Amino acid sequence: MKFAYRFSNLLGAVYRQGNLNFSKDGNAVISPVGNRVSVFDLKNNTSETLPVSTTKNITCVGLSPDGNLAILVDEDGAALLVSLITRAILHHFHFHKPVSSIRFSPDGRKFVVTKENVALMYHAPGKQREFNAFVLDKSYYGPYDETTCIDWTDDSKCFVVGSKDMSTWVFGAERWANLIYYSLGGHKDLIVGCFFEKDSLDLYTVSQDGTLCVWESDTELDGLVLKKSRDKPKPPRQGEDEDEDEEERVEGEEGEVIRGKAEAPKEKEETKNVRYKQRNKHFFNKEGDFNNLTAAAYHKPTHILVTGFASGIFHLHELPEFNLIHSLSISDQRIASVAINSSGDWIGFGCSGMGQLLVWEWQSESYVFKQQGHFNNMASLAYSPDGQYIVTGGDDGKVKVWNTNSGLCFVTFTEHTSSVTNVTFTSSGFVIVSASLDGTVRAFDLHRYRNFRTFTSPRPAQFSSLAVDVSGELVSAGAQDSFEIFLWSMQTGRLLEVLGGHEGPVSCLCFSPVQSILASASWDRTIRLWDMMDSWQVKETLPLTSDGLSVTYRPDGQELAVATLNGEISFWNPHTATQSGSVAGRHDLQMGRKETDKITAKQSAKGKSFTSLCYSADGESILAGGQSKFVCIYNVKEQMLMKKFEISCNLSFDAMEEFLDRRKMTEFGSLALVDEGAGDGDSVNISLPGVRRGDMSSRHFKPDIRVSSLRFSPTGRSWAATTTEGLLVYSLDGSLVFDPYDLDLDVTPASIRKQLRLQDWASAIVLAFRLNEKALKQEVLETVPHDQIRVVCGSLPDIYVEKLLGFVAACLEKSGHLQFYMTWAQSLLMLHGQKLKNRCDFNMYNIRYAVALSKQRGMKRAAEEDEGVKEEDEEELSEEMSEASVEDAEMML
Numbered sequence: 001m002k003f004a005y006r007f008s009n010l011l012g013a014v015y016r017q018g019n020l021n022f023s024k025d026g027n028a029v030i031s032p033v034g035n036r037v038s039v040f041d042l043k044n045n046t047s048e049t050l051p052v053s054t055t056k057n058i059t060c061v062g063l064s065p066d067g068n069l070a071i072l073v074d075e076d077g078a079a080l081l082v083s084l085i086t087r088a089i090l091h092h093f094h095f096h097k098p099v100s101s102i103r104f105s106p107d108g109r110k111f112v113v114t115k116e117n118v119a120l121m122y123h124a125p126g127k128q129r130e131f132n133a134f135v136l137d138k139s140y141y142g143p144y145d146e147t148t149c150i151d152w153t154d155d156s157k158c159f160v161v162g163s164k165d166m167s168t169w170v171f172g173a174e175r176w177a178n179l180i181y182y183s184l185g186g187h188k189d190l191i192v193g194c195f196f197e198k199d200s201l202d203l204y205t206v207s208q209d210g211t212l213c214v215w216e217s218d219t220e221l222d223g224l225v226l227k228k229s230r231d232k233p234k235p236p237r238q239g240e241d242e243d244e245d246e247e248e249r250v251e252g253e254e255g256e257v258i259r260g261k262a263e264a265p266k267e268k269e270e271t272k273n274v275r276y277k278q279r280n281k282h283f284f285n286k287e288g289d290f291n292n293l294t295a296a297a298y299h300k301p302t303h304i305l306v307t308g309f310a311s312g313i314f315h316l317h318e319l320p321e322f323n324l325i326h327s328l329s330i331s332d333q334r335i336a337s338v339a340i341n342s343s344g345d346w347i348g349f350g351c352s353g354m355g356q357l358l359v360w361e362w363q364s365e366s367y368v369f370k371q372q373g374h375f376n377n378m379a380s381l382a383y384s385p386d387g388q389y390i391v392t393g394g395d396d397g398k399v400k401v402w403n404t405n406s407g408l409c410f411v412t413f414t415e416h417t418s419s420v421t422n423v424t425f426t427s428s429g430f431v432i433v434s435a436s437l438d439g440t441v442r443a444f445d446l447h448r449y450r451n452f453r454t455f456t457s458p459r460p461a462q463f464s465s466l467a468v469d470v471s472g473e474l475v476s477a478g479a480q481d482s483f484e485i486f487l488w489s490m491q492t493g494r495l496l497e498v499l500g501g502h503e504g505p506v507s508c509l510c511f512s513p514v515q516s517i518l519a520s521a522s523w524d525r526t527i528r529l530w531d532m533m534d535s536w537q538v539k540e541t542l543p544l545t546s547d548g549l550s551v552t553y554r555p556d557g558q559e560l561a562v563a564t565l566n567g568e569i570s571f572w573n574p575h576t577a578t579q580s581g582s583v584a585g586r587h588d589l590q591m592g593r594k595e596t597d598k599i600t601a602k603q604s605a606k607g608k609s610f611t612s613l614c615y616s617a618d619g620e621s622i623l624a625g626g627q628s629k630f631v632c633i634y635n636v637k638e639q640m641l642m643k644k645f646e647i648s649c650n651l652s653f654d655a656m657e658e659f660l661d662r663r664k665m666t667e668f669g670s671l672a673l674v675d676e677g678a679g680d681g682d683s684v685n686i687s688l689p690g691v692r693r694g695d696m697s698s699r700h701f702k703p704d705i706r707v708s709s710l711r712f713s714p715t716g717r718s719w720a721a722t723t724t725e726g727l728l729v730y731s732l733d734g735s736l737v738f739d740p741y742d743l744d745l746d747v748t749p750a751s752i753r754k755q756l757r758l759q760d761w762a763s764a765i766v767l768a769f770r771l772n773e774k775a776l777k778q779e780v781l782e783t784v785p786h787d788q789i790r791v792v793c794g795s796l797p798d799i800y801v802e803k804l805l806g807f808v809a810a811c812l813e814k815s816g817h818l819q820f821y822m823t824w825a826q827s828l829l830m831l832h833g834q835k836l837k838n839r840c841d842f843n844m845y846n847i848r849y850a851v852a853l854s855k856q857r858g859m860k861r862a863a864e865e866d867e868g869v870k871e872e873d874e875e876e877l878s879e880e881m882s883e884a885s886v887e888d889a890e891m892m893l
Contacts, residue, residue, distance in 0.1 A: 005645070005730040008718065010036055010049040011402050011409075012392055012727030013373035014357040015350040018058050019101070019337045022348065024067030026341030029348050029369070030084075031357055032058035034725055035650040037072060037082075040408075042346070042359060042369050047407035052082050052089050057652040062102035062111060069126055073099045075652065077115065081125060081133050091125065091133035100147055105156035110137065110173060112159055114147035119161050121173065142169040142181055142260030145190075153196045154300070155221055160203060162191030168205050169260060170276075175227040178219065179274040181260040186213045186278055193296030195305075197320075201274065204319060206296045206307065210284035214320050219274045282322040284315065297338040297347075304362075306347055308335025314349065316362055326362050371409060374398065378722035380422045380709045385429040387715040392727055393420030399434050399444065404718070404729065413444050415451045421464045426472035426490075433475055435466035441477045443490065455488040457495070467509035469516060474532060476518055478506025485509065485520055487536065497536050501528060508550045514557035517574070521548030527562055529574060540577045544570070549611050554619045559636070561622055563610040569624060571636060581639045585610055588641055589628040593657065612709050617716030625707030629653075631721055647707065648725045654702040749776055756783050762795045769803055777807060778815075786823065793827040801832045 010033060018032035027043045035054045040047045054074040062071040069090075072080045077095035082088070097115045104111040104124060113120045119140040125133035143163035152159045158179065160170045168191055170182040189209035196203060201217035284293060284307065295308040304325070305317045312331035317324055333353030340347050346368055349358045359369035374394035381392045390402045399413040399420055418438035425432060432444040439460045443453035455475060463486075465478035474496075475488045485499040485506055504523030511518055516532035517539065527542035546566040553560055559580070560572040567586030572579050589608045610626040616633075621642060625631045631645040651657070709722045718731035747770050755764035761784045768780045784792055796804065808824045815821055 004732060005719065006732075007049075007051060007728065008731040009047070009407050009729045010038060010726050011373075011390065011407055011720075011729060012378055012394075012400070012722070013355055013725075014038065014040070014047075014371040015337075015352065015355055015373075016057065017336060017352045018350075019060055020339040020348045020350050020357075021061055021063045021070075022339055022341040022346070023063075024065070024342065026343050026346065029339070029357065029359060030061060030063065030070065031350065032061055032072075034058070035074065035648075035652065037061065037070070039084075040357070040369060040371075045406055045408065049407075050082065050084075050087050052080060052087070053649060054078060054080060055649065055651050057650065060099055060102050062104055064104050064124065064126065065106055065108045069124075071102055071111070073102060073113075079134075093134045095120075101150050103150040103152060103159075105152050105159070105173065106154055107156040110156065112150050112152075112161075114150060114161060116146055117141070117143045117163070119147060119150070119159075119169075119171065121159075138173075138256045138258055140169075140171045140181070140258050140260065142171070142183065143167055148191055149193050151193075151195050151298075153201065153221060154199050157221060157224055158196075158201065160194045160196065162194040162205065164190040166190060166207065168194050168203070170201075170203070170274075171258065171260075172224070177225040177227040178272060179224060180258065182274060182276060183260065184213075184215060184276060186281070187211055192293055193298065193307075195296075195298035196300070198300035198303075203276070204298060204305065206293065206305075208292050208294070210293045210309075212282040212284070212305075212317075212322065213278055214280040214282075215276045216279040217274060217276055219272075224274075280320065280322070284309075294334050295336060295338040297340050299340045299344040302344040304340070304344060306338050306340060308338050308349060310334040312351070314338070314347075316347075326365070328360075328365075330358055330360070331356055372412075373409075373726065374400065376419075377703075377724065378708060378727060379420060381711055381720055381722045381727060382424045382432075383711050383713050383720070384425050385427060385714055387713040387717070389425075389429075390711075390720055390727065390729075391423045391425065391432050391434075392722060393423040393434050393436075395419040397436065397438075399423060399432065399442075401432070401446070402727070404713075411446070411449050413442075413449075413451065415442055415454075416440070422466035424466055424468050426468050427470055428472055431472065431490075433466060433468050435463035435477045437462045437464075439463070441466065441475060441486075441488070443475070453490065453493050455486075455493060455495070457486050458498075461486070465506055465509045465520075467511050467518065469511040469518075469532065470513055474511075474516075476509055476511075478509050478520060480505040480507075483522070483524075485518075485530075499530060499536055501538060502526070504547070507548060508552075510551050510553055512553050512557045512574070513555060519551050519553065519560060519574070521551040521562060523547040525564075527551060527560070527572070529577075540574070542572055542577060542579075549609060550613045552613045552615060552622075554615050554636075555617065556619055559619070561613050561615065561636075563613050563624065563626075565609050567609045569610060569613065569622070569634065571639075581636075583634050583639050583641075585624060585632060585634070585641075588630065588632045588644065589626060590630055612707060614710040614712050614719070616712050616719075617714060623710045623712065623719060625710050625721060627704070627706045629705045631707055631710065645730065647721060647723050647728055648705055650705075650725065652702065653705040653724060747771060749773075752776065752780065756780065761788060761792045765792065765804065766797065766800055769800055769807075778811065781808075781811075781824070782817065782820070786820065789823050790827045790831070793824070793831050798832070801828060804828065 013033050015031045016034050021030040029040045031038050035057055036049055038047055038049045054072055055078055056074040056076055058072050058074050060073050068085055070082045070084055072082060075098060077097050077099050079093040079095060080089050081091035083090055095115055099113055099115045102113045109124055110121055111124050120136060121138045123135040123137055143165050145163050145165035147161050147163050149162040150159060156173060158170060158172050160168060162168050166187045168184040172179045187207040189207040191205055192208050193206040201219060201221060203215035205213045292310045293307055294310050297306045303319045305319050306314060308314045312333055312335060313329045314335060316326040330349060331351045331354060333351045335349050336352040337350035345361055345363060347360045347362055355373040355375045357371050361368050374396055376395035378392050378394045381390055383390055388404055390404055393399050397416040397418055397420060400409045401411045402409050416436040416438055418436050420434050420436050423432060423434045430446045435441045441455040441463055442451050445452050461479035461482050463477040464480040467476045473490050475490055476485055478485050483502045483504060487496045489496055502522040502524055506520055506522050508521040518530040518532060520528050525544045525547055527548055528538050529540040531537055531539040544564050546564040548562055548564055550563040560574045562570050568582050568584055570579055570582040608627045610624040612625050614623045620636060622634050622636055623631060629646055629648055631647055632641055633643050635642050703724050705724050707721050707723050712719045718729055720727060720729045747767050752764050752767045764780050768777045805828050808821050812821050
């Protein structure tokens with residue numbers, strides 16, 4: 001259990017790219033963050049990262065109408081079918097090409113995926129119990145360029161697809177006689193959004209240049225006529241559609257092909273075809289040449305159109321009159337995604353440039369949810385003394401405080417003007433100290449949320465390391481340019497002393513947890529121990545074999561761990577200044593090969609080292625991380641590797657694979673070094689210094705995966721790491737619940753029976769469940785008088801109610817005291833039903849599963865009876881069904 005830490009949550013990033021989705025009830029936002037998905041509960045103000053990940057960054061997410069399933073598609077077209085109830089992966093699939101959008105039909109029976117210039121319609125999983133969860137139904141060819149957006153009619157009869165070739169195509173989900181396909185023009189830029197009107201074939205299309213077209217159909221949805229006889233698809237002419245046929249062969253699935261480029265087959269019966277005409281054309285007010293429309297969403301019941309622009313402005317219009325309801329600037333970056341919840345009250349915005357996720361209630365004009373992660377790398381983190389909060393500092397100059405329970409940031413300090421290199425809490429837990437390259441060390445108060453101290457040096461210095469002593473009175477910071485250590489008083493803010501002696505940059509500082517001794521690691525290959533009680537003199541100097549990168553004390557202060565540039569971790573006794581052991585960790589880093597490297601990954605790993613160290617809460621093991629995708633945990637006593645945690649499997653980062661892909665190698669070099677320069681509209685990945693907008697020099701790069709800081713929670717139940725991916729939190733599977741009965745040492749069967757003799761029924765039940773012996777629990781329950789059951793149920797602690805209810809349900813299956821246990825169940829549900837309500841949703845899914853299973857078995861039995869099944873087979877089938885029903889009931893309870 002000591003090393004059974006698992007990925008728990010992802011903090012520090014709330015949105016990267018892709019489309020946002022609201023849950024079915026509209027109370028949660030589903031946001032893609034890199035190759036993971038986070039769910040933000042807006043009612044309870046909590047967040048959760050699903051324990052599933054794709055191989056590359058997620059580009060689009062499709063949510064089923066009932067909110068039970070989600071399809072995650074990454075940059076390469078690899079898809080995962082995920083259950084949002086059990087948080088499990090149900091199916092893997094690969095579309096072989098990048099997918100631009102995905103949308104389920106309103107009835108949940110089909111979903112459409114657009115890639116390149118084709119729209120593929122699949123049978124949605126869940127409605128039928130098939131083995132293959134992705135069954136191709138039809139392929140629709142029409143646009144000449146890449147497709148961008150999808151929308152369905154309310155009755156799932158037709159869908160519309162927008163394209164980059166400035167055209168919009170309406171397709172029939174079935175073989176309608178009067179609507180096979182219909183192409184709409186009228187725009188001068190790529191289509192950003194296309195939307196059907198409620199219960200109608202009327203359309204709205206929005207293009208990137210800020211143009212809205214209103215299309216009116218001459219046919220209602222009820223006027224669609226189903227084609228009686230299906231004509232075989234026309235074989236393509238030689239050399240015309242070979243690419244499409246090759247695409248279908250890649251899919252490896254059979255499906256009907258509908259081509260909008262060929263002539264539509266003429267019907268023998270005279271049926272009036274569906275026609276569209278442009279009723280109106282509206283233009284958005286543009287502010288500048290670079291204010292392109294980047295995202296759009298439409299809420300059909302309220303006729304509200306929401307549009308987001310590259311300048312961070314969004315508009316609310318009422319259609320079809322195009323009345324402006326609201327306009328607001330929420331960011332200085334482009335709005336990448338817009339979503340509206342089911343009621344139409346809340347609007348979600350995602351800004352990929354700044355990593356922002358906003359939920360706006362437009363009627364009251366207020367924020368429901370407002371979060372922003374570090375839009376640059378995170379450099380450092382620290383746990384509060386009680387483990388409830390985590391503070392992070394990033395290259396964007398911000399200091400953010402996160403709640404570990406909710407996973408949300410509740411305060412951001414922006415006083416620093418340059419990168420924050422280190423952060424820490426004081427022992428009281430109410431003061432945060434941060435060091436920055438802007439030459440200041442700042443102290444922040446968590447009571448009033450203000451910067452109440454600013455420490456500076458006589459000469460400007462860039463502070464790269466920081467430490468605060470146990471009392472919280474001494475603040476020390478190391479400079480990377482002057483090789484000095486500065487000491488300030490927290491009370492007065494005055495500079496107490498400048499410690500000189502190091503001959504290289506000071507890389508790390510750490511105070512002893514039990515003594516007033518400061519340990520400093522430097523690139524001059526020494527560790528110096530400074531005595532704060534004796535005129536700040538050097539107490540000891542520990543020689544190292546290489547440059548010192550990180551130093552940390554064991555929680556009891558009796559040992560010192562040092563990470564050096566040669567990849568080793570050495571352990572020292574600070575009292576005797578002797579080395580007690582070392583670990584060679586260079587081979588454990590396993591650095592991958594970058595796409596620009598001229599040497600192999602094995603040779604590159606020789607120059608890598610650990611840059612962050614942290615002892616576990618009990619001091620028996622140590623965590624180490626550096627320029628690698630692995631975090632290693634070593635046993636200090638045995639000096640051996642215990643476990644390696646892979647912090648990411650995202651291939652969108654550089655140096656993730658040991659060998660380069662030979663398919664990307666050409667006679668001119670690696671294809672990965674070729675910058676296509678496509679960009680995404682007017683935005684850029686990295687802007688030139690001082691340029692606010694209009695910088696067209698987009699430079700594409702793949703960030704390296706690395707661990708910049710590691711910290712163990714003071715409770716010992718979790719640890720966190722700041723990485724390129726974000727702030728990753730790993731915790732133990734079980735949750736720690738404080739229970740006063742855990743403090744008793746005499747929890748024995750004798751003490752439980754003693755409580756029964758004293759007629760203290762509630763205490764006896766609690767102690768019996770602490771021991772968790774089935775016979776003893778049954779003895780205690782059956783000793784309780786019948787008329788005392790309701791009183792006992794009302795006095796039970798909440799954490800034992802669910803355990804007792806489960807035990808009662810198990811006893812109901814086998815015990816002969818049916819009425820007795822039914823009384824227990826009734827009393828528990830009547831008194832604690834409201835608290836157990838959060839379990840009801842999951843039980844509903846179990847009940848649905850049991851009903852579907854019984855129906856399927858009933859149909860199977862009816863079919864076998866029609867075929868004349870023998871009586872022996874029928875008896876076996878009935879026995880199997882009875883056993884399965886018992887298992888289903890147990891699972892449900």
